[in-house]
Amino acid sequence: MSASITRPVVVGAAVTPSESGTSDPTAEVSGEDISALRGAVLILARRLRHQQAGDELSPSESAVMGRVGRAGPMTPGQLARSEHVQPPSITRIIERLEARGFLRRDPHPADRRQVLVSRTAEGDHFVELSRKVRTAWLTQQVGRLDLADQHLIAQAAGALSRLADLA
Numbered sequence: 001m002s003a004s005i006t007r008p009v010v011v012g013a014a015v016t017p018s019e020s021g022t023s024d025p026t027a028e029v030s031g032e033d034i035s036a037l038r039g040a041v042l043i044l045a046r047r048l049r050h051q052q053a054g055d056e057l058s059p060s061e062s063a064v065m066g067r068v069g070r071a072g073p074m075t076p077g078q079l080a081r082s083e084h085v086q087p088p089s090i091t092r093i094i095e096r097l098e099a100r101g102f103l104r105r106d107p108h109p110a111d112r113r114q115v116l117v118s119r120t121a122e123g124d125h126f127v128e129l130s131r132k133v134r135t136a137w138l139t140q141q142v143g144r145l146d147l148a149d150q151h152l153i154a155q156a157a158g159a160l161s162r163l164a165d166l167a
Contacts, residue, residue: 041160051137052130055100060085064093065102065119065127073116075108102126 049059057065060083067082068074074082080090094117097103102123108114119127142150 048134048138051134057097060089060093061097064090064097065123068103068117068119069124069127073106073118075114076117079117097123 049062050056063083064079067079071082076090076094077087079094080087083090085093094103094105098105101120103117104120105115105117108116142153145153
């Protein structure tokens with residue numbers, strides 16, 4: 001999978017933080033900075049995944065639950081394409097989530113040969129509870145930082161969201 005980048009990432013001289021913890025916005029981003037960002041994102045993602053509401057979902061199950069919640073009902077084929085997995089893999093994931101009562105399959109209204117996969121009320125409840133647990137954990141962790149770091153994280157959230165949307 002390749003992502004198109006509209007602007008090149010300038011990797012060169014390291015960004016030197018000022019004493020207030022802010023960086024020169026005109027300075028280049030170093031390879032070390034990118035590596036540190038990657039490491040921090042991976043660690044936070046791993047720790048957030050462990051903050052679950054009850055029984056854990058696998059990363060692929062979580063991704064499917066999120067995708068169906070955001071996009072609404074989808075055919076298994078659409079879901080497989082959007083998650084970049086093979087149809088047999090998505091079928092197994094759907095079956096596991098359906099067995100837990102989190103997803104359901106309904107006949108496609110326009111094509112009776114197809115089914116639409118959607119989240120159930122129980123699936124919505126599980127996702128909402130998991131989000132609350134994760135948000136509470138992340139709020140607690142951010143609260144342990146000094147105010148300057150808390151403000152930097154708040155400012156970075158928008159840029160990180162835009163970065164995630166590029167992928």
